[in-house]
Amino acid sequence: MRMEGLVSPDSSRRGRSLEAVHYTQGNLWKNALFGYGEAMKYFQPDRECASYDAMRQLQSERFVKTVRHAYDAVPFYRESMAKKGLTPEDIRSLDDLSKLPFLSKDDLRESYPYGLLAVPRSRVVRIQSTSGTTGKRVVAFYTQTDIERWDECCARAIVAAGGSRDDVVHVSYGYGLFTGGPGLNGGSHKLGSMTLPMSSGNTERQIQFMCDLGSTILCCTPSYAAYLAESVMQQGVRDKIALKAGIFGAEAWSEEMRRDIEDKLGIKAYDIYGLTEISGPGVSFECSEQTGMHINEDYFAAEIIDPHTGEVLPDGSKGELVLTTIAKEAFPILRYRTRDICVLSRKPCSCGRTLLKMGRLMGRTDDMLIIRGVNVFPSQIETVLLKGGYSPNYLIIVDRVNHSDTFEVQVELTPEMFSDTVRKIAARESELLASMRSMLGISPKVTLVAPRSIARSEGKAVRVIDKRKI
Amino acid sequence: MTIEQISVFVENAPGRLLEIMETLGNAGIDLRALSIGDTARFGVLRLIVKDPQKAVTVLRAADYVISVTPVLAVSLEDTPGSLVKILRLLSDAAITVEYLYAFAARKKNSAYVVFRVEDNALASAVLESGGVKVAGAAEIYDALS
Incomplete structure (x- = not known):
């Protein structure tokens, strides 16, 4: 791969010198060849720890090229840029990113199937698709190079979670059209780890393989990790598993849920972020600091916007994440509105990576419920439940009766919360209700249900049933 | 008991x-x-x-x-007013009854009342000293079979 941009004349003065980069790379290469030396810290230190200026220059060059490529190959981009009076000549550096129009999920759906394909079909080696949790599917295309770059992103995530080729990577994301399985599978291959392509489901077998083959890194959705943790506890096999880390993504989850999974499985749990539209998991990944996910900036440019006005907000502001792919061939994506709400930060990270960090997802603009005029994120309810010692399995049911919203939260009762005295259970219920009210600003109806009665998911959990017809 | x-x-x-x-x-x-x-x-x-x-x-x-x-079971005569004596004893000792329920025994012409109180030992002592017999498990299961 070319090292465009990293060889900038002043990068040695302002950040890591190129000599240093090559030196580290040399060691890394030796470790990979001979398997000695200290544990791998970065998969690609030259990229992950590049100076701001060097990275910015690489991004600019790649971005300008990507816009030209998209404009030339995709009529949709030509038209949408023309509507703003833009041609590729107007895009000279990453500073011009905000000139481009946004791309919405609807645009992607309307371009189904081949509308945004930017290379001849003969160059496409893979198709993946969204799960369609929020509507019609979107398909994405990959060339061989796109796949290799995606694998690299996931390999970086596995290394950041403490992985190396000595690990057994247990991939319980779904395989197939969903990007979770193929993404982490590819990253693990790239790294050279022993890869267990478990896919999701068949929990008995998951746990048996985990015990028998000594899986050390688990990759799945956080809700499935919580379910596996619960099953491991129930079967009393915690002593027989060798897991040390988990890489959990494809769903928003809370800090409390992380601690819960970490305690139950005795692991460190790392967040990973990605979306099919952009490539898949590995757009960003968490490091040892566990305070947010490093965006693979050599492949993706990130912005935060005000979801209502579309205005770009400065680093540190909470808003909607907008992503642009700057090194994709088959499916270049310019300024995609992810609907994910988060905060970006350039604060130095103790892990040594210089890559921009995005904070924990704070919800999505589209799973955000507006109930009686109040914005409610399911993750807020999860936080309240875990803090109160309840199970993180809950179900939100929203309906509209006589033009007024009803809002119910079903919560699983734990044996610790139960009492033979109705008064005591009612008191716990009121306590829970009070903490929900203070967190959300409105009062749900809280219904206690029997343990394990809310359906456990093996993929994306269904947390919300919205029956309102608006 | x-x-x-x-x-x-x-x-x-x-x-x-x-x-x-x-x-x-x-x-x-x-x-x-x-x-x-x-x-x-x-x-x-x-x-x-x-x-x-x-x-x-x-x-x-x-x-x-x-x-x-653990709850207390007390045998009563199956006659009007027999529960009053027991409740009076507990009330005089400032013992709160969380809940209670009664059932008739099959073998004897009597009924049993199950009491849920905070302090079983204290309630037992109060009842026994008032001349009310607190039933043990064996008696209850036997009376009911």
């Missing part, structure tokens, strides 16, 4: 009680007495059974949330 009461969480949904009863019935658990405390949102089913350990095992295996509570 106390006897073991098993309490089961009952969701407020159609058929929940039926499911619990089927679970116990299929396991051959003989119910001795039963009461339900409820709110608009959920209920607590309280059971006295002949084999509490087995009932606990069966209910836990079926994923019910349960608790086992």
Whole structure:
């Protein structure tokens, strides 16, 4: 791969010198060849720890090229840029990113199937698709190079979670059209780890393989990790598993849920972020600091916007994440509105990576419920439940009766919360209700249900049933 | 002397009680007495059974949330006003009754009342010193079979 941009004349003065980069790379290469030396810290230190200026220059060059490529190959981009009076000549550096129009999920759906394909079909080696949790599917295309770059992103995530080729990577994301399985599978291959392509489901077998083959890194959705943790506890096999880390993504989850999974499985749990539209998991990944996910900036440019006005907000502001792919061939994506709400930060990270960090997802603009005029994120309810010692399995049911919203939260009762005295259970219920009210600003109806009665998911959990017809 | 009461969480949904009863019935658990405390949102089913350990095992295996509570059982004459004496004794000793339920014994011409109080030992002593006999498990199970 070319090292465009990293060889900038002043990068040695302002950040890591190129000599240093090559030196580290040399060691890394030796470790990979001979398997000695200290544990791998970065998969690609030259990229992950590049100076701001060097990275910015690489991004600019790649971005300008990507816009030209998209404009030339995709009529949709030509038209949408023309509507703003833009041609590729107007895009000279990453500073011009905000000139481009946004791309919405609807645009992607309307371009189904081949509308945004930017290379001849003969160059496409893979198709993946969204799960369609929020509507019609979107398909994405990959060339061989796109796949290799995606694998690299996931390999970086596995290394950041403490992985190396000595690990057994247990991939319980779904395989197939969903990007979770193929993404982490590819990253693990790239790294050279022993890869267990478990896919999701068949929990008995998951746990048996985990015990028998000594899986050390688990990759799945956080809700499935919580379910596996619960099953491991129930079967009393915690002593027989060798897991040390988990890489959990494809769903928003809370800090409390992380601690819960970490305690139950005795692991460190790392967040990973990605979306099919952009490539898949590995757009960003968490490091040892566990305070947010490093965006693979050599492949993706990130912005935060005000979801209502579309205005770009400065680093540190909470808003909607907008992503642009700057090194994709088959499916270049310019300024995609992810609907994910988060905060970006350039604060130095103790892990040594210089890559921009995005904070924990704070919800999505589209799973955000507006109930009686109040914005409610399911993750807020999860936080309240875990803090109160309840199970993180809950179900939100929203309906509209006589033009007024009803809002119910079903919560699983734990044996610790139960009492033979109705008064005591009612008191716990009121306590829970009070903490929900203070967190959300409105009062749900809280219904206690029997343990394990809310359906456990093996993929994306269904947390919300919205029956309102608006 | 106390006897073991098993309490089961009952969701407020159609058929929940039926499911619990089927679970116990299929396991051959003989119910001795039963009461339900409820709110608009959920209920607590309280059971006295002949084999509490087995009932606990069966209910836990079926994923019910349960608790086992020691409660007091007192035998009464099956005549009007017999409960008054007992409640008077407890009230005079400032003992709060959380809940109670009664059932008739099959063999004798008598009834039993199950009391839930905070302090079983204190309540037992108050009742015994007032001349009220607190029944043990053996007596209860025997009286009811």
